[in-house]
Amino acid sequence: MTHTLDNLTLQRYPEDRSGTLVAADAADRYLLQQLTLAPTDTSPLIINDSFGALACALHACNPHTWGDSWLAWQALQNNLLANQLEPTGIHFFNSQQLPQGTYQRVLLRIPKSLALLEQQLYQLRPLLAPGAQVMAGAMLKHLPPSAGDLLAQYIGPYQASLAWKKARLLTATLDPELTPSAPKQNSCYTLEGTPFGLENFPGVFSRERLDIGTRVLLPQIPQGAGDSHIIDLGCGNGALGIMAAWHSPQAKLTFVDESWAAVACAEHNFRQAFGQREADFQVRDGLQQWQGMPADWILCNPPFHQQQVIGDVIARRLFAGSRRALNPDGCLLVVGNRHLGYHNTLKRNFSRVEQVAAHPKFVVLAARA
Numbered sequence: 001m002t003h004t005l006d007n008l009t010l011q012r013y014p015e016d017r018s019g020t021l022v023a024a025d026a027a028d029r030y031l032l033q034q035l036t037l038a039p040t041d042t043s044p045l046i047i048n049d050s051f052g053a054l055a056c057a058l059h060a061c062n063p064h065t066w067g068d069s070w071l072a073w074q075a076l077q078n079n080l081l082a083n084q085l086e087p088t089g090i091h092f093f094n095s096q097q098l099p100q101g102t103y104q105r106v107l108l109r110i111p112k113s114l115a116l117l118e119q120q121l122y123q124l125r126p127l128l129a130p131g132a133q134v135m136a137g138a139m140l141k142h143l144p145p146s147a148g149d150l151l152a153q154y155i156g157p158y159q160a161s162l163a164w165k166k167a168r169l170l171t172a173t174l175d176p177e178l179t180p181s182a183p184k185q186n187s188c189y190t191l192e193g194t195p196f197g198l199e200n201f202p203g204v205f206s207r208e209r210l211d212i213g214t215r216v217l218l219p220q221i222p223q224g225a226g227d228s229h230i231i232d233l234g235c236g237n238g239a240l241g242i243m244a245a246w247h248s249p250q251a252k253l254t255f256v257d258e259s260w261a262a263v264a265c266a267e268h269n270f271r272q273a274f275g276q277r278e279a280d281f282q283v284r285d286g287l288q289q290w291q292g293m294p295a296d297w298i299l300c301n302p303p304f305h306q307q308q309v310i311g312d313v314i315a316r317r318l319f320a321g322s323r324r325a326l327n328p329d330g331c332l333l334v335v336g337n338r339h340l341g342y343h344n345t346l347k348r349n350f351s352r353v354e355q356v357a358a359h360p361k362f363v364v365l366a367a368r369a
Contacts, residue, residue, distance in 0.1 A: 003032040003057045009082045010053050013075035014285075014313055023075065024053035026165035027137040031107045032057055034135060034161070034169060041104045042129070043091070047120060048109040052076025059085045064103075068095035068116070068203055070258040070283050094260040094283075095203070104129045110138040110147050110170075116203030116261075117147065118183045121154035125180070128155070132174040140166050154180045191239055192218065194246050196273040198237050201265040205236040205303070213301045214239050216362045217335040221299060223247040228296035231256060231325070233286060233318055238266030240299040242273055252293070253279040256286065286314075287321030294327045300334050316345060323349040323369065332367040 010023035031054065037044065046054045046065040052075050055065045059080075067073065073092060080087050093099045106124065111117055124134070134155050136147065140163060148170050151158045156175030161168055187200045187207055192215070200207045206214065217240065222228070225248040232241030235255040245253050255266045260283050267281045280292070287298075300322065302315035315336070322332045332350070336342040342365055346353045350367035357364035 003035060003061075005029060005032065005053055005057050008053070008056050008079070010051065010056065010079050011075070011082065012051050013071050013078055014317060016313070023051040023079070025139060026167040027109065027139050027169075028053050028057075030161070030164050030167045030169055031109075031135055031137045033164075034171070035105065035107065037061060037105060042101060043103075044105040044107060045099055045101065045103040045124075045127070046107045047124070048072075048111050049076065049107075050109060052079045054107055054109075055090050056080060056083055056085060059089050062089055062091070064091045064093065064099050064101055066093045066095070066097075066099050066120075068259050068261050070260070070285060074285065096260045096264050098123060099127060101127065102129045103127055104132050106132065106134040108134060108136040110136050110143060111203065112142070113203045113207070114144055114146060114150070115183075115185075115207060117144075118150050118154070119185055119202040121150055122180065122183055125154055125174075125178075128174045130174065130176065134172045134174075136170045136172070137167060140168055143168055154178070191242060194243065194273075196242060196246070196269070198239055198242075198269050199265070199272070200237050201261045201268075204259065204262045204265045206239070210239060211301070212359070213335045213337075213362050216357060216359045217299065217301060217333065217364050218243055220333055220357050220364050220366075221247060222297055225251050225297065227251060229254065229293050230297045230299065231287070231295045232266070233298050233300040233322065234258075234302055235266045236262050236301075238269045240301065241266065241279075242270055244297070244299060245270070245274060245277070245279070254292065254295070255279065255281045256284060258283065258285060286318045287325040288317065290321060290325040292325075294330065295322075295325050296327055296330045298322045298326060298330070298332045300332065302334065302336065304337070304340060312340060312342075312345060315340075315342065316348075319346055319367070320349050322367075326369065328369055330368070334365045334367065335362055336365070337361055338363055 151172040155172040158172035
């Protein structure tokens, strides 16, 4: 049985209105080309399916899919609907869960983060059936040189394919004799100006050190904000929200990110700092369709990429959602690279935008209705 994307209608999420970006690439097509499933094979496992293309193509096989991105999960739901495919045919597991199955065939899109890849391979190994194959795919320009070494370390010997349309596959076969030790999964450093440490889960932004943008924004976080509601939007490891909680002991905190790992990481760090202090942690598409308590302050260090694609699509959605989620006199604090021009982007949603801090490469902007 062949598996193909040719008869599917596929869209990215958020949708690319320019029409220049696609929901599947040559690495997806190469994986499907090379996949062979025996009649006795269990459901295949798909890992890091960016927009649900692989899961839709393999819908008849009742695949399991495992990933960290809420946006990718939503893309999958949209693409199943667009192709009149029954959602119950797909079993989705987020990154904070372990897939429930024993797998003979695994399709893995190699992530940007090697720490995340290492964690996924370590967790995957006990789920593999004897003789299982793991096919890992990436576009050549995004293929880390050490990805094959990690496959060999945690799964077994691998073979690299010839390049096809600028994509390559690394196919590893389970070696039952391997006994890989657990990787060092989390890193840790201190949140400057506080007694708190920030533990960082694999795949979460700013893993090895606090990024410069966050450092520039931290001094601008309000102090003594009373019982204000403060949202850390795109929270990552929770640095901004934890600093806000430190400065304002009565404030209500909400942490939002589209990454299950990031929200779990932020909650872990918040609990380490403040015990059972009340706070809300949500995995969602920013503040789109926000139904919660209006915010007095929103703190945001927006991503300037979605997977490997650089752009301001996600930032624009975060800004638009923030405008709707803020109190009439609330404020959005944003840090960004100077060259991204967020000052003009914010003016699409806010009438007052001012620069409140500067760095040779970064600016902090305060936006109000």
